[in-house]
Amino acid sequence: MFRKSLVFGLALGVSMASGAAAFAQESLSIVFVGKNTGNPYFDSLVQGFEDACDVLGCEFEFVAPATAEATSQIPFITAQIQRRVDVIAISPNSPDALNQVLDRARQRGILVLSVNGDITGSEEFRDAAILPTDFEKVGSDQVEMLGSLINYEGEIAILSATTEAPDQNKWIVGMNEALENNPKYAKMTLVATVYGDDQPEKSTTEAEALLSTYPNLRGIISPTTVGIAASAQVVQSANKADQVKVTGLGTPNQMRPFIKDGTVEAFQLWSPYNEGWLASYFAVGLKAGTIVNEVGATFEVPNLGTITINELNSINTQAGLTTFNADNIDDFNF
Amino acid sequence: MNRITGVIGALLRRRAAGIAVMLLIFSLVVGLIQPRFLTPDTLRIVMLAIPLIMVAAMGQMMVLVSRHVDLSMGSMLGFTAIVAGMVFRDFPDVPWWVGFIVAISTGAVLGLFNGLVVTIFKLPSIIVTLGTLSLFRGVLFLISDARQVDPQFIPSALIQMSQTSPVFGIPGIVLIAFGVAFLTYLFLDHTRLGRQIYAIGSNPAAAPLRGIRVVPVTLLVFTLSGALSGLAGIMYASRFGYVNPSITGVGFEFTVIAAVVIGGASINGGVGTVLGTVLGVILLGTVSVALPILAVSAFWQDAIFGAVIVIALLIDRSVRERGARSVVAGHRP
Numbered sequence: 001m002f003r004k005s006l007v008f009g010l011a012l013g014v015s016m017a018s019g020a021a022a023f024a025q026e027s028l029s030i031v032f033v034g035k036n037t038g039n040p041y042f043d044s045l046v047q048g049f050e051d052a053c054d055v056l057g058c059e060f061e062f063v064a065p066a067t068a069e070a071t072s073q074i075p076f077i078t079a080q081i082q083r084r085v086d087v088i089a090i091s092p093n094s095p096d097a098l099n100q101v102l103d104r105a106r107q108r109g110i111l112v113l114s115v116n117g118d119i120t121g122s123e124e125f126r127d128a129a130i131l132p133t134d135f136e137k138v139g140s141d142q143v144e145m146l147g148s149l150i151n152y153e154g155e156i157a158i159l160s161a162t163t164e165a166p167d168q169n170k171w172i173v174g175m176n177e178a179l180e181n182n183p184k185y186a187k188m189t190l191v192a193t194v195y196g197d198d199q200p201e202k203s204t205t206e207a208e209a210l211l212s213t214y215p216n217l218r219g220i221i222s223p224t225t226v227g228i229a230a231s232a233q234v235v236q237s238a239n240k241a242d243q244v245k246v247t248g249l250g251t252p253n254q255m256r257p258f259i260k261d262g263t264v265e266a267f268q269l270w271s272p273y274n275e276g277w278l279a280s281y282f283a284v285g286l287k288a289g290t291i292v293n294e295v296g297a298t299f300e301v302p303n304l305g306t307i308t309i310n311e312l313n314s315i316n317t318q319a320g321l322t323t324f325n326a327d328n329i330d331d332f333n334f
Numbered sequence: 335m336n337r338i339t340g341v342i343g344a345l346l347r348r349r350a351a352g353i354a355v356m357l358l359i360f361s362l363v364v365g366l367i368q369p370r371f372l373t374p375d376t377l378r379i380v381m382l383a384i385p386l387i388m389v390a391a392m393g394q395m396m397v398l399v400s401r402h403v404d405l406s407m408g409s410m411l412g413f414t415a416i417v418a419g420m421v422f423r424d425f426p427d428v429p430w431w432v433g434f435i436v437a438i439s440t441g442a443v444l445g446l447f448n449g450l451v452v453t454i455f456k457l458p459s460i461i462v463t464l465g466t467l468s469l470f471r472g473v474l475f476l477i478s479d480a481r482q483v484d485p486q487f488i489p490s491a492l493i494q495m496s497q498t499s500p501v502f503g504i505p506g507i508v509l510i511a512f513g514v515a516f517l518t519y520l521f522l523d524h525t526r527l528g529r530q531i532y533a534i535g536s537n538p539a540a541a542p543l544r545g546i547r548v549v550p551v552t553l554l555v556f557t558l559s560g561a562l563s564g565l566a567g568i569m570y571a572s573r574f575g576y577v578n579p580s581i582t583g584v585g586f587e588f589t590v591i592a593a594v595v596i597g598g599a600s601i602n603g604g605v606g607t608v609l610g611t612v613l614g615v616i617l618l619g620t621v622s623v624a625l626p627i628l629a630v631s632a633f634w635q636d637a638i639f640g641a642v643i644v645i646a647l648l649i650d651r652s653v654r655e656r657g658a659r660s661v662v663a664g665h666r667p
Contacts, residue, residue: 037475037480037580038580039482040482192629198581199585200582201383201574204574205379213368237382237497
């Protein structure tokens with residue numbers, strides 16, 4: 001009896017402390033299913049969810065499989081359906097392997113949000129996608145970044161994740177289109193696209209092979225955190241930082257030493273924190289009826305301003321990529 | 335007895351020679367297709383790709399010789415690397431060599447644990463280490479809070495060991511790998527304890543009759559396997575400059591076992607040499623470097639890599655059967 005009243009008192013105290021917004025939504029439970037555990041990138045995304053839920057009064061939990069395989073997320077989603085959570089946010093490991101289980105979640109009235117990556121081609125199996133930036137532009141932005149480092153001239157290569165990684169493949173298509181269609185890049189030649197499978201060992205060997213096979217290589221774009229770190233390490237070991245410019249998508253904490261010692265001049269990414277922040281506000285607003293999930297609709301998110309729901313119910317947290325270099329890298333910690 | 339060991343020695347040497355020939359033919363074929371392959375640069379890339387595998391392979395070879403197997407190496411590597419990395423992160427003033435002590439001793443404890451479970455409960459090592467493969471990985475997630483140790487925390491002196499050394503500029507981790515191989519050779523071929531490992535693996539039932547204390551020797555073998563996985567763990571931090579709980583060491587045990595078996599060690603115990611294992615590791619490393627240099631499509635690389643392992647084993651087996659027929663039938667006690 002005593003324990004019961006204590007719990008009740010605690011619950012009352014918490015709900016009172018977290019204010020009016022919490023009062024309306026206090027029971028909303030959000031679960032974020034990450035690609036895999038131990039991925040530093042997601043620590044920051046999770047932080048965004050947590051901070052927003054602290055403000056909004058939602059319950060938040062992060063779960064993730066040990067490995068980023070196509071089907072490894074299915075049992076985690078099934079478990080959340082059985083727990084009857086209100087919102088499943090997921091960074092999908094596959095564009096189509098999750099269709100059935102996501103369908104089942106939505107039939108039970110669970111809001112399904114694809115976060116940080118979309119299930120391209122299977123968009124009808126999620127309610128909305130929260131993407132860090134316009135993925136259509138990532139490829140050309142990366143080519144522009146490398147071009148600016150090498151005076152838009154010379155042989156370049158791409159070191160990607162796995163051959164089936166959906167986001168990377170989309171960006172690589174964008175890179176190829178930019179190189180072919182934009183006269184600005186006419187003197188840049190893409191000599192190879194290789195895959196390091198997001199394993200440090202294989203990525204390193206592939207990067208070494210690029211340097212060995214293409215002695216005139218001027219630059220490597222690696223649109224994946226494992227790949228860009230491996231490329232930077234290889235170029236640093238080979239003392240070729242002046243000759244071969246490495247850029248791509250990486251996290252500031254992973255790339256900090258390479259920026260500090262000049263191996264890498266600049267790389268790009270977005271704010272994963274803002275994705276978690278936005279996703280929480282979107283989910284809470286949608287469930288409360290203050291946001292309408294329709295293409296063209298807009299809503300306000302603190303710190304991010306007015307957000308628009310784009311084609312296929314996809315939402316971007318920022319317009320373009322953030323560039324990290326020696327001047328600003330110490331402002332970021334993720 | 336002398337004559338028999340002499341014949342076995344000749345056979346083993348021939349097997350090592352077989353791997354060396356395979357390595358030569360493979361390199362020449364690749365060199366014909368892509369001349370750039372036959373340059374010192376390739377040698378450098380291969381030498382940097384193999385040290386972790388070579389160190390662990392010495393441990394795995396001893397385990398196989400004793401008629402066991404250690405499937406938990408990848409998780410031991412990840413575990414020890416993350417523990418060493420966390421020490422560097424949480425105690426920034428610690429010198430780089432402390433990482434070696436931490437990783438090797440942590441690995442030894444994990445390996446001893448494997449050995450104790452195998453010997454006390456008399457369970458097959460394949461099952462025990464399959465279990466600890468998951469167990470060690472799980473505990474490593476818990477102790478690291480599933481967070482990676484970022485590059486800024488790894489001492490630069492440690493990173494430099496993968497780039498150079500005072501000895502002709504040969505990267506330190508390469509020197510360590512060959513040093514460990516040489517020490518393993520001295521231990522296995524020139525100490526009584528080393529020979530006892532072969533005796534246990536050749537005939538576990540007869541070994542106690544010959545005065546060999548099977549349990550302590552088995553414990554030693556598993557402990558060495560763990561310690562060498564720990565050494566590979568700190569070398570991982572040196573080579574890649576960061577440690578990630580879900581990436582570091584995953585799948586490592588399969589590469590190591592493939593290299594050791596290509597090197598002529600038998601999964602039935604009692605057979606295995608340092609020279610063969612070194613050549614097996616180099617062959618595997620050469621193939622993994624050759625495929626990207628040949629610009630083999632990523633879709634094909636895994637398949638070809640696997641095919642090379644199978645072919646190497648088939649060639650090795652046919653050589654071994656021919657050898658076995660010509661050797662005195664009763665060389666096994």
